[in-house]
Amino acid sequence: MSQVGNPYPEIYNNARVLAVAPMMDWTDRHCRFFHRQLSRRALLYTEMVVADAVIHGNRERLLGFNTEEHPVALQLGGSDPEKLAKAARIGASFGYDEINLNVGCPSDRVQSGTFGACLMKVPELVGACVVAMKESVSIPVTVKCRIGVDDQDPEEALDRLAEVVFAAGADALWVHARKAWLQGLSPRENRDIPPLDYSRVYRLKEANPDRFIGINGGIQTIGEALDHLAHLDGVMLGRAAYHTPGILADVDDSIYGDGREAPILAEVVETMAAYAGRHIESGGRLSHITRHMTGLFHGRPGARRFRQILSTDATRPGAGPGVLHRALAEVDTDAREEAA
Known part of the structure; x- marks a missing residue:
C-alpha cells in the first residue's frame, strides 16, 4: 500500500x-x-x-x-x-x-x-x-x-x-x-x-x-x-x-454520540466465522482468531460454555468456522437480544 x-x-x-x-x-x-x-x-x-x-x-x-x-x-x-x-x-x-x-x-x-x-x-x-x-x-x-x-x-x-x-x-x-x-x-x-x-x-x-x-x-x-x-x-x-x-x-x-445502535453480538460472531474461513483457506488456523473472542459474551447466560468451546475445540487440528457456530448456539437467545 x-x-x-x-x-x-x-x-x-x-x-x-x-x-x-x-x-x-x-x-x-x-x-x-x-x-x-x-x-x-x-x-x-x-x-x-x-x-x-x-x-x-x-x-x-x-x-x-x-x-x-x-x-x-x-x-x-x-x-x-x-x-x-x-x-x-x-x-x-x-x-x-x-x-x-x-x-x-x-x-x-x-x-x-x-x-x-x-x-x-x-x-x-x-x-x-x-x-x-x-x-x-x-x-x-x-x-x-x-x-x-x-x-x-x-x-x-x-x-x-x-x-x-x-x-x-x-x-x-x-x-x-x-x-x-x-x-x-x-x-x-x-x-x-x-x-x-x-x-x-x-x-x-x-x-x-x-x-x-x-x-x-x-x-x-x-x-x-x-x-x-x-x-x-x-x-x-x-x-x-x-x-x-x-x-x-x-x-x-x-463516547462519540453518533447514535449508532450497538452491534448484535451474534452477528459479530457470524462475521468472524466468515473471516476465519478466509484465514483458514489462506493457510491459517481457527485459533488465531478465536483466542481473541473468548470473552465476547462475558456476564451473559452461556458465556462460560462459549468460552470453553473456543478454548478447546478451536485449537484442534482441522478446526473450522463451524466451531464458532456451535459455540454461539450455547449462548442464551435472550442474551443475544439484549446485545442488540
Whole structure:
C-alpha cells in the first residue's frame, strides 16, 4: 500500500477519543479486525513493533492489516531517531493512520534495547525521535509513556517529558497512569502493583490545556471512561477491552454520540466465522482468531460454555468456522437480544 494522506485527520481534532491500547501478543491484526466489528470509531493500536524489525524483517507479516481496521495506529519501539524515522515512513506507506512511540513498556527485552519505559530518563532523546518521525511522515506522531520510572518524581518527570515531546511536534501524549519499576518488578507486575495516579494525569492536562492528553491504566468500563473524559481528551482501554470485548459495542454511541445502535453480538460472531474461513483457506488456523473472542459474551447466560468451546475445540487440528457456530448456539437467545 502507498501513503495517500491520512484518511482520518479528525482523530486528534475531536473533543474525545476512545482507543484500545497496544498489547503485546494480543492486539494483532485478527484481534483488531474483531474489535472493529464492535466499534466503527474506536482508535485501534498494533502490538509494539521494533523499528529494526520493520526495517529488516518481513514487513507484510509485521505490518499487514485489513483496511476495515481503520483508524489504526502503528506503535514502534526504538531509540534511534534515524531508524524510527525510516520505520515510520514504512508504516505510513502501509496506510497506518498514526505512528506511536513506546515510552512505557518495562520488559527486560525492551530495557536491553534502550527503549520503552527507560526512555523516561532521557526525554531529550525522545524529543529527537519525535522530530525525526514528524519530518518523515504526514500522519500524526504520538507518544505513550508512564508517569515516571523507578525513583523519578512523577511531577517533574512527566512534566519534562510532555514539555519536550510537545515542543518536538507530537500530536498527542497517552499516559499510563502508573510508574514503571524497571528493577524488581516483572512486566506483569508493572501492570498492577505500582499504584494508579489518575490525578497526576489530570494535572498534566490542566497545565497543557491546548494539547491532546489521553489516559490509560486500570479503566474497566465505558462509564469510567466517560468520567475520565470530563478531565482529559482521550481514554485508552487495555485488558478490559481484550477480556470483555463486548464493552466496545457501546463506544460509538456513548463516547462519540453518533447514535449508532450497538452491534448484535451474534452477528459479530457470524462475521468472524466468515473471516476465519478466509484465514483458514489462506493457510491459517481457527485459533488465531478465536483466542481473541473468548470473552465476547462475558456476564451473559452461556458465556462460560462459549468460552470453553473456543478454548478447546478451536485449537484442534482441522478446526473450522463451524466451531464458532456451535459455540454461539450455547449462548442464551435472550442474551443475544439484549446485545442488540
